[in-house]
Amino acid sequence: MRIIFTTLLSIVILQARSQPDTRLEKIRATLPVIERLYKDYAEKNHFPGLAFGLVVDGKLLLSGGQGFTEIATSTKATPQSLFRIASMSKSVTAMGVLALRRAGKLKLDDPAYLYIPELKNMPLPTGDAPAITIRHLLTHMAGFPEDNPWGDRQLATSDKELIALISKGISFSNVPGVTYEYSNLGFAMLGRIITNVSGKPYQEYIYETIFKPLGMTSTIWEYTKAPKRLLAHGYRHEDGMWKEEKLEHDGTYGAMGGLITSIEDFSKYVAFHLSAWPPSSGAETGPVLRSDVREMQMPWNFNNLNASYRYPGGRACAMVSAYGYGLRWSRDCEGRTGIGHTGGLPGFGSQWQILPEYGIGVIAHANRTYAGMAAINTAVLDTVIALAGLKPLPVTVSAILKQRKEQLVKLLPTWQGAEQSGIFAENFFPDRSLPHRRKELDALLSKVGSITGSTDMVAENQLRGTFDLQCTSGSIKVFFTLTPENPALIQQLDFSLVR
Numbered sequence: 001m002r003i004i005f006t007t008l009l010s011i012v013i014l015q016a017r018s019q020p021d022t023r024l025e026k027i028r029a030t031l032p033v034i035e036r037l038y039k040d041y042a043e044k045n046h047f048p049g050l051a052f053g054l055v056v057d058g059k060l061l062l063s064g065g066q067g068f069t070e071i072a073t074s075t076k077a078t079p080q081s082l083f084r085i086a087s088m089s090k091s092v093t094a095m096g097v098l099a100l101r102r103a104g105k106l107k108l109d110d111p112a113y114l115y116i117p118e119l120k121n122m123p124l125p126t127g128d129a130p131a132i133t134i135r136h137l138l139t140h141m142a143g144f145p146e147d148n149p150w151g152d153r154q155l156a157t158s159d160k161e162l163i164a165l166i167s168k169g170i171s172f173s174n175v176p177g178v179t180y181e182y183s184n185l186g187f188a189m190l191g192r193i194i195t196n197v198s199g200k201p202y203q204e205y206i207y208e209t210i211f212k213p214l215g216m217t218s219t220i221w222e223y224t225k226a227p228k229r230l231l232a233h234g235y236r237h238e239d240g241m242w243k244e245e246k247l248e249h250d251g252t253y254g255a256m257g258g259l260i261t262s263i264e265d266f267s268k269y270v271a272f273h274l275s276a277w278p279p280s281s282g283a284e285t286g287p288v289l290r291s292d293v294r295e296m297q298m299p300w301n302f303n304n305l306n307a308s309y310r311y312p313g314g315r316a317c318a319m320v321s322a323y324g325y326g327l328r329w330s331r332d333c334e335g336r337t338g339i340g341h342t343g344g345l346p347g348f349g350s351q352w353q354i355l356p357e358y359g360i361g362v363i364a365h366a367n368r369t370y371a372g373m374a375a376i377n378t379a380v381l382d383t384v385i386a387l388a389g390l391k392p393l394p395v396t397v398s399a400i401l402k403q404r405k406e407q408l409v410k411l412l413p414t415w416q417g418a419e420q421s422g423i424f425a426e427n428f429f430p431d432r433s434l435p436h437r438r439k440e441l442d443a444l445l446s447k448v449g450s451i452t453g454s455t456d457m458v459a460e461n462q463l464r465g466t467f468d469l470q471c472t473s474g475s476i477k478v479f480f481t482l483t484p485e486n487p488a489l490i491q492q493l494d495f496s497l498v499r
Contacts, residue, residue, distance in 0.1 A: 023388070023390070024056065024057070024061075026387075026388035026389060026390075027056055027061065027360070027384060027388045027390070028061070029387070029388065030383060030384050030387045030388055031054075031061075031062045033383055033387065034052075034054060034062060034380050034383065034384070035062075035064055037376065037379060037380055037383065038050060038052045038064070038066060038364065038376065038380070039066050041376040041379075042066040042067055042366070043066075045366075045368070045371065045372075046237060046368070047066070047067060047366045047367070047368045047371055048067050048068055048069075048071055048235050048242060048366075048367050048368060049065065049066065049067035049068045049069045049076075049077035049081070049232060049366065049367045050065065050066045050067060050077060050364065050365065050366045050367075050371075051063070051064070051065040051066075051077050051078065051079055051081050051083065051262070051263045051364070051365050051366075052064055052065070052263065052362070052363065052364040052365075052380075053079060053263040053264070053266075053267050053362065053363045053364075054360070054361075054362055054380070054384070055267050055270045055271055055274065055354075055360065055361040055362070055363070056359065056360050056361075057274075057359050058271045058274060058275055059271065060079075060263070060264065060267040060271075063079035063263050063264065063267070064078075064079065065077035065078045065079060065081060065263075069081045069083075069230075069231070069232035069233060069367060070231075070232070070233045071233070071235065071242055071244075075229060077232070077367075079262060079263040079264045080218070080230055080262050080263075080264055081230055081231075081232050081262055081263075081365075082218065082220070082226045082227075082230045082231050082232060082260050082261060082262050083232040083260065083261070083262070083348060083350060083365035083366075083367060084223070084232070084234065084247070084257075084258070084259070084260050084345060084347070084348045085257075085259050085260070085261055085266070085343045085348070085350045085365060086152075086257040086342075086343030086344050086345040086348055086349075086350060087184075087256065087257045087341055087342060087343040087344065088257075088259065088266075088341050088342070088343040088350050088351070088352060089187075089254070089255065089256065089257050089258055089259040089343070090187050090255075090256060090257070090326035090327075090341060091296065091325070091326035091327045091341055092206060092210060092259065092269070092326070093187055093190050093191055093194070093202075093206075093255045093256070093326055094138050094190070094296055094324075094325035094326030094327070095210055095287070095288055095292070095293075095296065095326070096194050096202070096205060096206050096209060096210060097134065097138065097190055097193070097194065097325070098288050098292045098295070098296065098325070099209045099210070099287060099288050099292075100194065100197050100198065102288060102289065102292065105197050105198075106134065106193070106197055107134070108133065108134045108135040108138070109133050109134070109135055110133060110134055111131040111132065111133055112131070112132045112133060112134055112136075112137060112189060112193065113131065113132075115134075115192075115193040115196050115197055116163075116166065116189060116192055116193060116196065118163050118166045118167050119132065119166060119189075122166060122167075122169055122170060123169055124143075124172070124175070124176070125143060125172040125174070125175050126175055128175075129143070129175040129176055130175075130176055130177050131176070132176045133176075133177075134190070134193065135300075136176050136177060136186075137183075137186040137187070137189055137190050137193075138190065138300075138325040138326060139180070139300045139301040139323050139324070139325065140180050140181055140182050140183050140186060140301060140303075140323055141176065141177055141178070141179065141180060141181075141301050142176050142183060142186045143172045143173065143174040143175050143176040143177075143178075143181070144170065144172065144173065144181065144183040144185050144186055145171065145172070145173035145181060145183070146173075146181050146182045146183065147182075147183055147184050147185055148182065148184065148344075151183075151184030151185065151253065151256065151257070152184075152257070152344070152345050152346060153248075153346075154184070154188070154251075154253040155248040155249070155250065155251055155253045155254060155257065155258050155345075156248045156249045156250070156251040156253075157188075157251045157252050157253050158251055158252060159192065159195070159251075159252045161252070162188055162189075162192060162252045162253075163192075165185075166189075170185070180301045180302065180303040180322075180323055184253065184256040184257065185256075186256075187255050187256035187257075187326070188252055188253045188255055188256050190255055191252060191253075191254065191255025191256070192252060192255075194206070194255070202252075202254070202255055203221050203250070203254065209287055210269075210287045210288075213286065213287040214268045214269060214272055214286070214287060215268055216261070216265045216266070216268050216269060217265070218230075218261065218262050218264070218265040219259060219260065219261040219262075219265045219266070220259075220260050220261075221250040221254045221258045221259060221260065222249060222250040222260075223247045223249070223250075223260060224249070226260060230262070231260075232348075232365070232367045233245075233247070233347070233367060234247065234345070234346060234347015234348045234367050234368075234369065235347060235367055235368055235369070236346065236347065236368070236369040237368065237369075244347075245346040245347030245369060246346075247347070257343065257345060263363055263365065266352065266363055267363060270352055270354060270361045270363060271361075272286050272287075272293070273293055273297070273339070273354055273361070274354055274356065274359060274360075274361055275290065275293075276290040276291075276293035276294045276297070276356070277294070277356040277357070277359070277393075278393065278395065278396065279291075279294070295325070296324050296325040296326065296327055297324050297327055297329060297339045297356070298324050298329070299322030299323070299324060299329040299331075300322065300323060300324050300325065301322055301323045301324075302320075302321075302322045303321055303322055303323055304320070304321045305318070305319075305320045305321075306318065306319045306320075306321070309332070311378065311379075311382050312375060312378060312379035312382060313379075313382060313386075317332045317333040317334060318332065318333045319331070319332045319333070320332075324339070326341070327339055327340065327341055328340060328341050328342070336355060336357070337355065337356060337357060338353050338354070338355055338378075338381075339353065339354050339356065340352045340353035340354060340361070340377075342372075342373065342374050344369075344370040344371070344372075345369075345370075346369050346370075347367060347368070347369055348365070348366070348367055348368075348369070348371065349365075349366050349368060349369070349370050349371025349372060349373055350363075350364060350365040350366065350371075350373055351363075351364055351373035351374045351377050352364075352377075353374070353377050353378070353381065355381055355385075357392035357393060358381075358385065358390050358392060358393065359393050360381065360384060360385075360390075362377045362380050362381055363377075364376060364377050394458070394459070395459040395460065395461060395462075395465075396459065397456075397457045397458075397459045397465065398459065398462040398463070400462075400463070400482065400487060400488050401457055401459055401462065401463065401464075401465055401482070402457055404423055404480070404482060404488070404489075404490055405454075405457045405465075405467055405480075407421065407423045408423065408478070408480065408490065408493075409454050409469075412441065412451065412469065413438075413441055413442070413445060413450075413451055415434060415437065415438050415441075418434060419434060422489075423489060423490055424489055424490050424491075425483045425485070425489040425490060425491040427491055428489075428490060428491060428492075428493070437493075440495060441476075441495055444476050444495055444496075444497060445471065445476070447474065447497065448471040448472070448473050448474030448475065448476060448497065449471045449472030449473040449474065450471060450472055451469050451470070451471055452470050452471060452472060453469075453470040454467055454468065454469055454470060454478075455467050455468040455470065455475075463481060463482040463483075463484075463488055464479075464480070464481040464482065465479075465480070466478060466479045466480075468498055474497065474498065475497075475498040476495050476496070476497060476498065477495070477496045477497070477498050478493070478494075478495055479492075479493070479494045479495075479496075480492060480493045480494070
């Protein structure tokens with residue numbers, strides 16, 4: 001992967017830089033590279049078929065396919081092909097739970113037995129173990145054991161069989177509420193909760209509440225309902241040949257991994273997740289509130305620190321990861337946040353991932369058993385950022401931040417009337433006296449000359465940011481942060497030379 005990434009980077013970097021200086025056009029210039037990355041990855045890993053998509057600013061900017069969804073008929077993989085996406089289904093289940101909460105029908109910290117009565121009398125691992133809550137189930141903190149090999153064969157299980165399993169008693173690996181351990185069973189229970197609370201089958205509720213409002217008309221659970229020409233068949237490579245995996249029918253475990261969808265359809269769901277950033281006062285247009293989406297994406301349950309992580313291009317960068325509500329969350333040494341989920345089943349592998357601060361996301365589906373798609377999607381996102389020179393989307397400068405910046409500039413460099421200006425918090429001058437602050441700024445001005453102007457404010461958030469004082473022979477970086485008072489006042493102010 002590193003060789004492919006580096007080679008392609010050198011081939012197209014001049015092309016990308018030659019494009020007009022707009023964000024979208026720079027991203028478009030990377031599209032041939034993205035297509036090549038997916039093509040080479042599919043060939044290297046001997047995938048029968050692969051479909052992919054790049055979502056930018058709420059739209060599917062690029063999509064494509066490689067290979068075949070059915071080997072026997074040489075049916076080509078396309079963005080319309082319907083792949084089973086396995087655990088990518090989990091966040092949809094989580095969103096359904098939040099929709100029920102929004103309707104006032106449940107609370108996340110409610111004991112799950114309120115909605116699955118059979119859990120009430122189920123023995124817990126210790127006498128001091130707390131009741132399993134809905135939040136425990138959403139974040140893989142219910143104490144159930146990791147169950148991927150077993151869970152992957154449970155899709156066709158009936159509701160009756162799930163209840164029988166619960167009634168018999170479940171084997172715990174931990175007490176609820178203390179640690180992360182991935183559980184498909186937990187999400188099957190969430191599907192059952194949605195059914196019991198909504199009064200309709202989980203699948204029907206999700207379609208009406210989430211898919212229909214988002215225009216996802218091709219996403220299904222039962223493979224027999226898919227048009228034959230669009231359905232991707234799953235394969236395992238064994239004994240030197242492709243062996244087709246048996247497709248399982250839809251059942252109660254569909255809530256953990258049963259969705260069947262296309263790149264074109266699922267891109268609408270990805271775009272909705274991106275629409276939650278940055279927070280705004282715009283009209284709500286989704287199946288749940290944008291604040292609900294952001295809540296889903298938060299790191300609720302820490303699960304790993306990879307101090308030796310390397311990006312596909314070879315760059316070392318430590319990575320920490322956690323689990324949200326049906327979503328994986330990560331943040332690297334550069335502060336880059338990724339949100340999404342992998343999916344793997346006999347015959348299939350998939351992943352989607354967004355970088356909220358950059359407004360971009362990717363989706364990839366393949367039809368080989370447990371095809372790993374996280375590495376290639378990470379490579380694609382990293383490539384787009386590198387070639388297009390993307391920076392995090394700017395934070396809108398609040399009115400108070402802009403006002404305080406303008407007031408501060410008028411006071412400098414003399415500081416005349418500063419103590420009576422009313423723009424500084426009560427701690428400001430006791431923390432560092434006016435003579436000392438004046439001396440500090442004068443020392444910097446002696447190196448860069450007199451002030452000639454200032455740049456626009458760059459916000460870190462609504463109450464913190466930086467700007468430059470432009471001087472005759474250089475610039476001074478100005479950082480300040482405001483108090484929680486209303487109106488907010490300057491509580492900290494730092495100057496430094498722009499190198």
